[in-house]
Every structure is written in C-alpha cells, then in structure tokens.
Amino acid sequence: xxxxxxxxxxxxxxxxxxxxxxxxxxxxxxxxxxxxxxxxxxxxxxxxxxxxxxxxxxxxxxxxxxxxxxxxxxxxxxxxxxxxxxxxxxxxxxxxxxxxxxxxxxxxxxxxxx
Amino acid sequence: xxxxxxxxxxxxxxxxxxxxxxxxxxxxxxxxxxxxxxxxxxxxxxxxxxxxxxxxxxxxxxxxxxxxxxxxxxxxxxxxxxxxxxxxxxxxxxxxxxxxxxxxxxxxxxxxxx
DNA sequence: CCGCATCCTAATAGATACTG
DNA sequence: CAGTATCTATTAGGATGCGG
Numbered sequence: 001x002x003x004x005x006x007x008x009x010x011x012x013x014x015x016x017x018x019x020x021x022x023x024x025x026x027x028x029x030x031x032x033x034x035x036x037x038x039x040x041x042x043x044x045x046x047x048x049x050x051x052x053x054x055x056x057x058x059x060x061x062x063x064x065x066x067x068x069x070x071x072x073x074x075x076x077x078x079x080x081x082x083x084x085x086x087x088x089x090x091x092x093x094x095x096x097x098x099x100x101x102x103x104x105x106x107x108x109x110x111x112x113x114x
Numbered sequence: 115x116x117x118x119x120x121x122x123x124x125x126x127x128x129x130x131x132x133x134x135x136x137x138x139x140x141x142x143x144x145x146x147x148x149x150x151x152x153x154x155x156x157x158x159x160x161x162x163x164x165x166x167x168x169x170x171x172x173x174x175x176x177x178x179x180x181x182x183x184x185x186x187x188x189x190x191x192x193x194x195x196x197x198x199x200x201x202x203x204x205x206x207x208x209x210x211x212x213x214x215x216x217x218x219x220x221x222x223x224x225x226x227x228x
Numbered sequence: 229c230c231g232c233a234t235c236c237t238a239a240t241a242g243a244t245a246c247t248g
Numbered sequence: 249c250a251g252t253a254t255c256t257a258t259t260a261g262g263a264t265g266c267g268g
Contacts, residue, residue: 007155009152009156010155019224020221020223022148024220024221025139025142027228030261031261032261034125034133034135034139038124038125041121047230052230059263060231061261061264064230065261080230098223102219102223103124106134106216107135109138110138113212113213114137174252175242175253179241199249200251
C-alpha cells in the first residue's frame with residue numbers, strides 16, 4: 001500500500017529560476033501580453049497598426065517591446081512586407097496555439113473563483 | 115454549415131481589467147507567490163519560519179506581504195495559535211487546491227516549450 | 229506605416245532594524 | 249516566533265519626439 005501518492009511539485013528548483021511554471025508566467029505576464037495574444041488569436045493575422053488601435057491605452061513603446069519579447073519567446077511570428085508603405089503582420093506560432101487552451105482553463109478558473 | 119467555430123477569446127474586456135485570466139496571473143504573479151504555494155502544497159501545513167527557511171532568498175517583508183495577499187485572495191488560510199511562543203500555520207484553501215492542476219499543466223507546457 | 233531612442237515616473241522588491 | 253516599519257534599489261511602464 002502506498003502511504004502517500006508522490007505529488008508533482010509546482011516548482012522544481014530551489015529558488016524558482018528554471019521552474020517551467022515561473023517561466024510561463026513571466027513570458028505572458030507583463031501588462032499587455034495577454035491582450036496582444038488575444039487580439040492576434042481572434043484575428044489569425046494582424047497588422048501592427050490594427051493591434052495598436054485594438055488595444056486601448058497601449059503605447060508604441062510597450063506594443064513594440066511586448067511584440068519583440070513575444071517573438072523572442074517563440075509565441076508570435078513577425079512577417080514584414082517591403083511595400084510602400086511597409087506592412088508588418090503578426091501571427092501566433094503553433095507553440096502559442098498549444099498554450100491557448102491552458103490559458104482558457106486558467107481564465108475559467110479565474111471567472112469562477114475570483 | 116458553420117464558416118468558423120466561434121472561439122472563446124482570451125480576454126473579454128477591452129482593456130483587460132476584469133478579465134479572469136489577467137486576474138489569475140496577477141494573484142499568482144509576483145516574485146514569490148508560486149514558490150510559497152509550492153512549499154505549502156508540498157507540506158500540507160507549514161509554519162511561517164519553515165516557509166522562511168524553505169524559500170531561499172526571501173525576506174520577511176516579502177514573505178509576510180505575499181502571504182497576506184494570498185490570504186486576501188483566498189488561496190491560503192492562516193491559523194494562529196496563542197501559545198508561547200506563538201505558532202502560525204498556513205494551509206492551502208480548497209480554491210487553491212483546485213488551481214494547482216491547471217498550474218501543473220502550465221508548468222509542463224513551460225518545460226516542453228521554453 | 230512601423231517602429232526606436234530618450235527621458236521620466238510608478239510600482240515592486242530588498243535591507244535593516246525593531247516589536248508583541 | 250512571527251511578523252512591522254522605514255528606507256533604498258531595481259524594474260516595469262509611460263510620454264514624447266524622431267527616423268527608415
């Protein structure tokens with residue numbers, strides 16, 4: 001008989017660095033990341049200006065920075081077309097799409113419990 | 115025939131306030147919350163001093179503040195015993211326990227994708 | 229149109245010392 | 249033992265203007 005089912009801990013590492021959970025929270029944390037992912041997810045592919053107009057209150061600084069981080073973290077793909085004037089389009093990566101369902105669970109939990 | 119399955123959006127509100135997902139991320143965000151929840155979850159019930167010793171680098175300021183917030187948000191329960199010296203024990207609430215499985219999914223995603 | 233550079237403010241986190 | 253109080257440092261976020 002087992003006395004206690006061995007539980008998976010939330011964090012593996014002693015100080016939290018290197019913990020997969022903390023990593024995820026860090027990359028989607030920030031003030032605008034979720035909103036940005038949301039708008040791209042709703043539209044499949046979105047231009048920079050459309051993002052800017054869709055997200056109330058965001059500044060160019062924050063939008064550009066957040067997009068760059070999301071791209072670096074592999075959640076967002078950036079495609080630039082050298083037309084005149086230039087056109088830049090953002091889409092979610094497969095990686096990001098695989099994350100969405102989990103975030104939706106989290107969202108539901110929040111709605112039910114907060 | 116339906117052209118497009120209606121998708122649940124990540125955020126409902128236009129500026130993100132009131133969005134269940136952002137609320138969750140806010141209450142477990144911060145620098146230490148996950149670690150604290152982890153230690154309590156691993157031990158069922160934990161004293162303040164044990165938390166302090168278990169979490170490398172945390173200060174009293176941050177530990178006390180974080181615990182107070184987690185308690186306010188209904189994730190952690192605080193029980194104080196008026197012995198001498200005093201003993202204070204922290205446990206997870208049912209609410210918090212229902213959140214853990216989702217956080218573990220997120221953790222697994224992070225380990226697989228980051 | 230799509231950003232970047234700079235400067236500035238606000239929010240978070242940490243150090244240290246002290247108390248019921 | 250289990251915290252507070254105060255002060256400082258660090259980081260995140262915002263405003264504004266310029267550039268390819």
